[in-house]
Amino acid sequence: xxxxxxxxxxxxxxxxxxxxxxxxxxxxxxxxxxxxxxxxxxxxxxxxxxxxxxxxxxxxxxxxxxxxxxxxxxxxxxxxxxxxxxxxxxxxxxxxxxxxxxxxxxxxxxxxxxxxxxxxxxxxxxxxxxxxxxxxxxxxxxxxxxxxxxxxxxxxxxxxxxxxxxxxxxxxxxxxxxxxxxxxxxxxxxxxxxxxxxxxxxxxxxxxxxxxxxxxxxxxxxxxxxxxxxxxxxxxxxxxxxxxxxxxxxxxxxxxxxxxxxxxxxxxxxxxxxxxxxxxxxxxxxxxxxxxxxxxxxxxxxxxxxxxxxxxxxxxxxxxxxxxxxxxxxxxxxxxxxxxxxxxxxxxxxxxxxxxxxxxxxxxxxxxxxxxxxxxxxxxxxxxxxxxxxxxxxxxxxxxxxxxxxxxxxxxxxxxxxxxxxxxxxxxxxxxxxx
Numbered sequence: 001x002x003x004x005x006x007x008x009x010x011x012x013x014x015x016x017x018x019x020x021x022x023x024x025x026x027x028x029x030x031x032x033x034x035x036x037x038x039x040x041x042x043x044x045x046x047x048x049x050x051x052x053x054x055x056x057x058x059x060x061x062x063x064x065x066x067x068x069x070x071x072x073x074x075x076x077x078x079x080x081x082x083x084x085x086x087x088x089x090x091x092x093x094x095x096x097x098x099x100x101x102x103x104x105x106x107x108x109x110x111x112x113x114x115x116x117x118x119x120x121x122x123x124x125x126x127x128x129x130x131x132x133x134x135x136x137x138x139x140x141x142x143x144x145x146x147x148x149x150x151x152x153x154x155x156x157x158x159x160x161x162x163x164x165x166x167x168x169x170x171x172x173x174x175x176x177x178x179x180x181x182x183x184x185x186x187x188x189x190x191x192x193x194x195x196x197x198x199x200x201x202x203x204x205x206x207x208x209x210x211x212x213x214x215x216x217x218x219x220x221x222x223x224x225x226x227x228x229x230x231x232x233x234x235x236x237x238x239x240x241x242x243x244x245x246x247x248x249x250x251x252x253x254x255x256x257x258x259x260x261x262x263x264x265x266x267x268x269x270x271x272x273x274x275x276x277x278x279x280x281x282x283x284x285x286x287x288x289x290x291x292x293x294x295x296x297x298x299x300x301x302x303x304x305x306x307x308x309x310x311x312x313x314x315x316x317x318x319x320x321x322x323x324x325x326x327x328x329x330x331x332x333x334x335x336x337x338x339x340x341x342x343x344x345x346x347x348x349x350x351x352x353x354x355x356x357x358x359x360x361x362x363x364x365x366x367x368x369x370x371x372x373x374x375x376x377x378x379x380x381x382x383x384x385x386x387x388x389x390x391x392x393x394x395x396x397x398x399x400x401x402x403x404x405x406x407x408x409x410x411x412x413x414x415x416x417x418x419x420x421x422x423x424x425x426x427x428x429x430x431x432x433x434x435x
Contacts, residue, residue: 011039011077012069016058017048025290029256030081032207033103037110042073056095057088063095070096079106086135104131107256119181126174133167198247198361200239201274203302204283205294206254209317213283213344214251217353241358250277255301275307279360282314286341287321313356314339320346327352366411367403368425374398379418386410 011034015022027044034041047062056063057080070078077099078092084102092100101109108128115121202210218237239249252274274280280302288294302308319325320343327349330339337356342349367390372380380400383389387406394400406414415422 009039009077010042010073010075011079012066012073012075013041013044013079013081014058014066015044015046015081016052017046018050018052021048022046023290025288026081029290030103033106033110033256034079037106038113039077039079042075043069045069052082055088055091057082057084057092063092067096070098077101079103089135119178122174122178122181126171126178129167129171129174133164133171198278199250199276200247200279200281200357201250201252201277202281202283203252203274203298203307204254204315205285205288205298206256208254208283208285208288208294209344210254210283211251213281213315213317213342213350214249216344216347216350218249239357241354241361247278247357247361250274255298271301271305271307274302275305275310277307277310279357280307280310280312282312284314284316285318286316286325287318311360313337313360315353316341317344319343319349329356362405367405368411369401369403370421370424371395371401372399376420379421382414382418386414 013030013034015027015030017023027046031041031044045062045066047058049059053059058066066078069075075098078096079101081103083104084092084100089100089102108124108131111124112128115124202214204210214235214237218239235251237249238246240246252271282295282298284291284295299308302310314330316339319327319341325341327340327342329337329341329352332338337359340349340353340356342353344350370383374397376399380402383402383404383406387404387410389402389404391403392400411425415425
């Protein structure tokens with residue numbers, strides 16, 4: 001294997017278009033991925049083919065052209081915007097005499113650089129080992145040749161089998177550690193479930209502005225930068241809403257087109273926060289010309305993790321980059337908000353999002369009217385603390401008449417622990433009223 005130098009690497013980028021001319025936006029995203037990995041793009045080589053070449057992925061003539069670019073720019077790396085087979089990588093490295101990386105290896109490298117938490121590092125290592133297990137032959141080409149004659153029988157196969165066994169053992173060890181971490185994460189979810197705290201998860205294409213919006217809403221200080229895959233480890237913060245109980249907001253890893261399956265599998269426990277959320281905020285870069293394609297890619301990943309049925313609210317971000325676009329909301333035929341247009345960078349429209357979230361969770365609230373005698377001051381304080389008092393009137397006997405709005409779980413909790421209140425209020429059923 002090749003050692004990574006401390007400074008940036010000069011890289012030659014290669015993109016093959018199989019369906020017409022290359023997409024400029026896809027090429028731009030490819031370049032951003034390479035820059036995010038820390039490389040220095042020197043030149044982008046494009047070509048068109050109907051099917052990949054079995055030996056070099058590109059044609060023989062194009063492979064020689066790439067080799068000439070490597071020599072001209074003294075490049076240490078050639079990056080393909082496609083998935084290469086182990087044999088193709090090996091053949092290309094022999095021809096170019098430098099390292100060759102495909103799209104999967106590139107994304108894995110970015111994830112390895114960005115992982116900070118113990119769980120994130122384990123997940124990335126798991127994906128890397130699964131990817132590496134199919135490419136072991138590249139590291140032992142000097143031992144794999146088996147020639148006839150005494151003293152010429154190399155130990156290549158034995159060494160490869162040893163490496164496979166060691167990698168398998170390490171994968172098993174990582175899976176056991178991730179199982180323990182998942183158990184702890186599940187315990188946290190159960191605690192939030194017992195407390196009946198709703199979870200809102202931010203999802204979206206990478207660099208759509210999820211972390212910036214997360215910081216804007218929760219006043220957190222999560223690292224946010226105009227780069228791909230800045231957020232890797234999930235972050236949870238409590239979000240206070242006016243007039244209804246607070247929720248937990250989760251910032252998750254961004255998605256990208258052709259996200260490696262090994263990464264989706266490795267990050268399944270992390271993405272479980274998304275699958276079990278009460279509401280998804282799908283953050284969309286409204287200024288991106290590939291907006292429709294990015295939405296489709298996110299839908300595909302949500303389908304893989306079983307989160308398509310979770311209620312969703314579209315957040316069209318970066319409207320400050322679009323002329324004549326003001327913050328507003330889109331509603332369906334029933335008047336329910338289905339999209340919010342805002343700018344997380346300058347905060348415009350974030351108040352609309354808070355209002356929509358309040359309306360969403362208030363729709364599930366229970367509204368009741370209760371008349372409290374003078375001796376129920378403690379219960380009155382509980383109603384103010386745990387719910388939303390819409391109106392209050394003092395009665396002639398010194399008591400009070402309250403119109404309150406409570407989350408269903410708070411309503412049942414008060415009925416269970418307050419005997420006097422249970423006699424006044426019925427259990428939730430057909431008589432449940434919503435705001």
